[in-house]
Amino acid sequence: MRPFTYETFAARVVFGRAEGALAAEVGRLGARHPLIVTTPRTAPLATTLAGPLSVAGVFDGVRPHVPVETVDQAVELATRTGADAVLSVGGGSTTGTAKAIALRTSLPIVAVPTTYAGSEVTPVWGTTEGARKTTGRSPLVMPKVVLYDPDLTTTLPAAMTAASAMNAMAHCVEAFYAPGANPVTDLVAAEGVRVIADALPAVMSRPADAAGRAGLLYGAYLAGSAFGVAGSGLHHKICHVLGGAFGLPHAETHTVLLPYVATFNAPAVPALRTRVAPALGADDVAHGLTGLAARIGAPVSLAQIGLAEDDVDTAVRLVLEKDFGDNPRPVGEPEVRGILTAALRGESL
Ligand code: NAD
Numbered sequence: 129m130r131p132f133t134y135e136t137f138a139a140r141v142v143f144g145r146a147e148g149a150l151a152a153e154v155g156r157l158g159a160r161h162p163l164i165v166t167t168p169r170t171a172p173l174a175t176t177l178a179g180p181l182s183v184a185g186v187f188d189g190v191r192p193h194v195p196v197e198t199v200d201q202a203v204e205l206a207t208r209t210g211a212d213a214v215l216s217v218g219g220g221s222t223t224g225t226a227k228a229i230a231l232r233t234s235l236p237i238v239a240v241p242t243t244y245a246g247s248e249v250t251p252v253w254g255t256t257e258g259a260r261k262t263t264g265r266s267p268l269v270m271p272k273v274v275l276y277d278p279d280l281t282t283t284l285p286a287a288m289t290a291a292s293a294m295n296a297m298a299h300c301v302e303a304f305y306a307p308g309a310n311p312v313t314d315l316v317a318a319e320g321v322r323v324i325a326d327a328l329p330a331v332m333s334r335p336a337d338a339a340g341r342a343g344l345l346y347g348a349y350l351a352g353s354a355f356g357v358a359g360s361g362l363h364h365k366i367c368h369v370l371g372g373a374f375g376l377p378h379a380e381t382h383t384v385l386l387p388y389v390a391t392f393n394a395p396a397v398p399a400l401r402t403r404v405a406p407a408l409g410a411d412d413v414a415h416g417l418t419g420l421a422a423r424i425g426a427p428v429s430l431a432q433i434g435l436a437e438d439d440v441d442t443a444v445r446l447v448l449e450k451d452f453g454d455n456p457r458p459v460g461e462p463e464v465r466g467i468l469t470a471a472l473r474g475e476s477l
Pocket of ligand 1: 167168169170192193218219220221222224242243244245246247248250251252253254280281282283284285292378379
């Protein structure tokens, strides 16, 4: 027997056209005056979608990494306008801001994701104060309703489509060895890998491909669902160090690093060979991931996205400050240095 705990988080997940359906979904919650949370780029879309609703206000001050100051402003606006729900329209940073508002106000969130970040189906929140990032898990931040409309993702530029989808792929792959991995997350994550690997090349060659966009968004949902339950492991921990200390772009860092961490953990995680590799249409997980990255023209080395050889010592030291006690293979200085050096140069591990 493989003992496991599978804790689910109740949410209503709707795939379909958001326009027209959104007002009804907000109404089902008993809310009448939601606060729209969005970015300047997605604000016109958000107000169109909200159409018939009597919105309390629009907060379009979302910033990457959810600075506490922006949360203060949004909470103040929500309170002053008597908002009774938060309507989040945007990517992971927007969902993250809505979550931080909900954590403080207990307002219910209706999320309309426009990228493949997957945050809308996880109980994980994060805020930053100066250089310090605080994260946590709380059922309060789980959106009550998620409305997935693939049409809203066709405006994503190619580079962001690739990076965001590979970020979702990383959620799926890591779900096989993260601390909360279980047979159900295996099932969800394997299907996520298959769907994303199938849809991504089609969308990269035809950005408006409706079936491809629908596949990617469905894959992102599966990825977020698996990640939300399984949690994060070695790969995400290294990515967070590289993003925080060297300013490397979040999603691109995932794309480059994933084959290296998967290769490293593969000997201790048979499912990476028996389930992930076949879902990628490959006989080996690393070949499957690097092959997919090459097909979509994604970066293949950390040097390409801004890490320098001179940064490696600092990066190794910072990564080793993390706790890797739950990784399926022991992780020490030589292992971290090996992964980072190979990934920096785009060489085989
Ligand atoms: P993002 O939300 O920062 O968006 C990046 C840019 O893309 C923004 O300028 C936004 O306006 C624009 N954009 C969004 N949707 C668009 C669309 N359809 N068309 C054109 N432009 C669009 O980026 P992201 O990758 O979605 O989110 C990354 C963040 O999400 C990270 O901070 C990450 O830590 C967080 N995240 C959190 C979780 C979680 O469970 N808490 C999970 C995954 C990611």
